[in-house]
Amino acid sequence: MKKQAVKLEDVAAVAGVSKTTVSRVLNNRGYLSQATIDKVHKAMQELHYRPNIIARQLYQQRTNLVGLVFPTVDNPFFGQLEACLDHELYKRGYRVLMGNSQNNPDRERAYLRQLLNGQVDGLIVGAHNEGIEQYRNIQLPVVSIERLVSKDIPVVAADNYAGGVLATQQLLDDGCQHIIHTNYPHDLASPNMERRRAYEELMRRHGLPMYTYEVSFDSSTAEKIKIFYRLFDEHPEVDGVFADNDTNASLIMQVARKRGRRVPEDLKVVGFDGANMTRTLLPELTTIQQPIQQMATAAVQLLQDQIDGKKTTNSVQLPVKLIHGTTA
Amino acid sequence: MKKQAVKLEDVAAVAGVSKTTVSRVLNNRGYLSQATIDKVHKAMQELHYRPNIIARQLYQQRTNLVGLVFPTVDNPFFGQLEACLDHELYKRGYRVLMGNSQNNPDRERAYLRQLLNGQVDGLIVGAHNEGIEQYRNIQLPVVSIERLVSKDIPVVAADNYAGGVLATQQLLDDGCQHIIHTNYPHDLASPNMERRRAYEELMRRHGLPMYTYEVSFDSSTAEKIKIFYRLFDEHPEVDGVFADNDTNASLIMQVARKRGRRVPEDLKVVGFDGANMTRTLLPELTTIQQPIQQMATAAVQLLQDQIDGKKTTNSVQLPVKLIHGTTA
């Protein structure tokens, strides 16, 4: 137990009124004379009174906190997404409890266990780990972004299929014959798979060979680079790459240069995400831009609806856009 | 008021014991027979009981939450820093409450007002806004990162002066005669100013002209680009730039190319920060790397000490490193 802070009762004593009256002044509730209001305000000032939020939360059964469960914030896409979510939630009076799982199922579980115990009013999740059974039979409002969690939970996602088509078509239009795709391991039930489906359909339709390299999100940069070296070794004929995110696209271009390929002369590259940070640091990259801001807005709207008890469990899909750089 | 959840009392009723006994089982406290323990566990399982964290927090006057007040998470440096802080805090049993101020003093104030009301056990701040009076007379443990807040609050920072020397010296060694520096507006009392001081001292010592362009952190990308165009217009003779962060360095190089300058042939550029994301997306940039992980570790350690009541209000300064790229 920590030291005693000034509490409502102390204010009441100094102002010469009851706790209720102070609480009413605080919350602007019921009838109050100006004289009483002034008295109470004066007492609060004198004592440097700060109402204890936790006590209020306990009574109101509401914390105005929303948990964000994502892999990490140190990433152009998730960083911008969490920043947007934070901003949207702030506008509605919510604060954000960070739950970076680092793609560690234990951590995700730990966060969930804790957050479900009345710590937050709702959850927005985008972590990868499949089959976390705690998501089932959840009593809490939950919205998922770019992840399939459970069929009761609405998903906000970009139109990944259209994105896959745009990217692949761009490479085909550029005359590429040997296009390689990178994506998550396919056992992850992620909307990302739609990009792969689009890629494979287009390649098949054009009678071209298809190769997908699976790169898990939580691999280290060194591991990813190793995979990309292998990519060039196993497929020296590659003349186009459709990467599943801009960071991987950047790594692939670095490896390509090390292997003596010039981009875009010898190799075209299209990325995915088009986050602010990538646009600033790597503006030459041609990429499929996800509408991050809109995704955040939609997710928060869906969450608010659930918190308000509205039964709108509809998923949302938002359009993507091809950004023309110089790499494809 | 929301619907009633299963509470400790319900468990007690089902198990046929008192609230206290259930609480003891929960917290492993006092003497309990195995039979009682089993009975209680069985009842908890049956009812899917989850203890309400808020109630516990109220009694214990402790939330195991730490507030992070930074400008934004959508930035290579702050993104990585917050990820590291989150990780360090997690290891010690704390969760993170995000407080992105977006460099808006009102938002920073709003966060502070709320966080100080018992919402968090401590605060780690790195937001820019000077003179937020709420930081004075704070009862809460606070640590600041790369910001001077108030003299009672310990600061964790990189050795900015050494960084400024390294960067400027590199450009001088490269033979640059007209080196321009970018930094925050100088009225911000930030350790960043040490970089400027180092730059100016070296330039003066070499009898070279010095120009610092002030770019506020919260300007839009478009505004920053406008400033950098102006930089090249006003100083066509520039042959070296020491940017105060890698993002600005990237923008400057883009503007330089638009103006027909080749990097590094016509213009050398040194950045600052050396965060993961920049290293991945812009590996060719020569930059001064801040020890982000160590800064996070140090900050969390200092905070823990304060929470534990130890009186170690000493600030910490950590070494920086020059990363050789191809831009200088």
Next chain:
DNA sequence: TCGCAGGTGTTAACCGGTTGACAGATAAAA
């Protein structure tokens, strides 16, 4: 038989706010 230690469990106060129910006062309407 009594005293005492160790084990087991309960009662009730407490954390710091919020609010329904209610009492008393004053003023306006009947």
Next chain:
DNA sequence: TTTTATCTGTCAACCGGTTAACACCTGCGA
């Protein structure tokens, strides 16, 4: 004068846990 509406304010229960204080029981040594 009585009734009714409008103010002003208090009491006590409540949110859901935690724990100090205490009571009871059993077994053992004196």
